[in-house]
Amino acid sequence: MIYTRPDGIQLASPVPMGSYSPDDVVFLLKDLSAIALERGTEDREEAIQGGKHYSEMLPIEYQPSEPYLRLYEETLRGTARRVATAAAVVAEQIMAKRSGDVVLASLARAGTPIGVLIKRYMREFGDGRNPAHYSISIIRGKGIDDNALFYMLQKHPEADIQFIDGWTGKGAIRKALIQACDKFKRDYGIRLSDDLAVLADPGRCSETYGTQEDFLIPSACLNATVSGLMSRTVLRDDLVGPGDFHGAKYYREWTAEDRSNAYVDEIARHFNDVRTEARNIAADLLRRKDENATWKGESDVRRIQRDYGIDDVNLVKPGVGETTRVLLRRVPWRILVNDRDNPHLAPILMLASERGVPVEEYPDLTYSCCGLIKPLGRDER
Template sequence: MEAWQSRRIDDPQPMGSYPPGDVTFLLKDISNIKLEVALDARERAIQSGTHYSEMLPQEHLPSSDYLNLYQETLELSAEKVAVSVGVVAELIRTNKGPNTVLVSLARAGTPVGILIKRYLQEIHQMNLPHYSISIIRGKGIDENALLYMLQKHPGARLQFIDGWTGKGAIRKVLTQACGKMARDYGIILDDDLAVLADPGHCTDMFGTREDFLIPSACLNSTVSGLMSRTVLRDDLIGPHDFHGSKYYKEWLDHDQSNHFIGSIVPFFNKVTKEAQEMAQSFVTHPPEISWHGLRDIQAIQTTYQMADINLIKPGVGETTRVLLRRVPWRILVDRMDNPHIRHILLLAEARGVPVEVYPGLTYSCCGLIQSVKGDAE
């Protein structure tokens, strides 16, 4: 086993539009490299075998209509998000204690990690370190980032954080990565994943299992510290580097990242009692991890004769991503009047994607990606 304590890992360069006290991105800045690919070309490449982490989707600033819907959704759901943040934060406090490092999975996990950090600061005067690192399906977690944190915080317990669950793919990657860390370095890590929403029933650390719209899922980099998705390509990322990401600082005037955080934090004091009661109920009666959502996905795969289950993206967050950066085939919804899918219907209409009701769906919606043959993200 390698003496990982002595491995030299350079400090990260400051990145992102969040205040430094909110999060440290353990990512290599590759902002000067052109990696964006048009949606259709990217879809063909992914389904022809190119790994999704080797290129970036072309991002666009949201339209005024879409931004208005985001703002409206944020106003309507801010307190609900705050409750979920509070529940998860209380569970982390109970289960892990004060010697905890918050580790959000970039980039959907980043704003959630910041909110959890802020809650623990404001309600419990706990100032936990928070890092955001890369995890990639099919390639694993950034081991240099893990070792960096463990070197900086000897004896600390890591708490992994993401925004929501879909099929549970990232949870499985995390479990595999923790097993690899044990085999390669003798490091034992908890593979529990804390999320705001767990409609897939993939974890027991969640704020809710309702498939509701977490407003940050509506936007791309402009609600994630202006950071791109993470990149892992041999010609860009060396053996001692963190995984890569771009910082779109040219969009600072359009950034919603800190406004999103600032819209949720004021509700923390109001929801503390409710959050603590819900968290205590989860401690007393631990929720079952049933992977129930996966059975829905398998049924959809059969119904629509889809060869690749990876082309089915369940849940509000994942369906939003399909419409923003993939080539969608159709959208399935549990019912057309579900208030959590208004932005989905708007995006689908804009892209000319058919929407169908799929009765009995565990999730609010699912996005089905157009097959062009091959593998998928």
């Protein structure tokens, strides 16, 4: 079947990408693997703060040290059951909210391993459900990949789309999704649910979540090697045409270091044990749905901006997942923590030590931690 845009432009066909089985996920992304898109951390940071959009280039992928990899494996073993519970809670809510067919649309790339877990749970415990699962791009400041949406809507005309991500920080992607769905309705007359299902929602900005606690999801510790060997997504007019999906690179050369399938396998093996607990938690969350999405985390971000004299809110990255990203691919200035003894912070404290980044305790923090990106021109530490 040929899939098209409303203006008649033919959509590109999905190409095999990533190290997951196609039974787990199909990437609706254009393969840009042959193009040199990476820029050094300092150079990229200067470009971003100078006005260049982050989606026009890629960071050089962090190569973890052996001690850090050992810490990652320890963290995975220690949290696998908890992550399995959160994934199962989300899956149970999705099945309860959407009685008909559903398509899972993970937001690349942090959402992809989470979407794989949710699909596996639904396939095993969903009474015959085996939802299609795609990984698609959404980019802050530019929006969602409309071509990916058109492809899913035409290939699965009877299904609802459920968006999935890993966690929330201050809610930037949640806001981007709301805006994207509103724009899609204005432009094409098609209303999509902007519900974003996440494992952890410390920002209090999602209506479907596994927990609101800011705990460490191990996939946040690594980059491509725990996300199907995929890069972040790229959107540049000279690389992405009218019928193309947003772009990404598939790092095939790191196959020997890939942990993507081992990660989801380790977590999924706990599903049967946590199933009853997850159903009970999900049922309770569904009863308390009016308490969701309070956006409480935004007040913390405003307080941090004020206390540290930061004008650009995009330089404040709250939560374990976002703080880890700051340390892996930005120029960190400070790391704020609610408690240095918090066991979820061990990988963050190791990365901060490796990079010589100061760690400060910050009282009454809603999140476990917060990463501050160094503003250009500010030399003090």
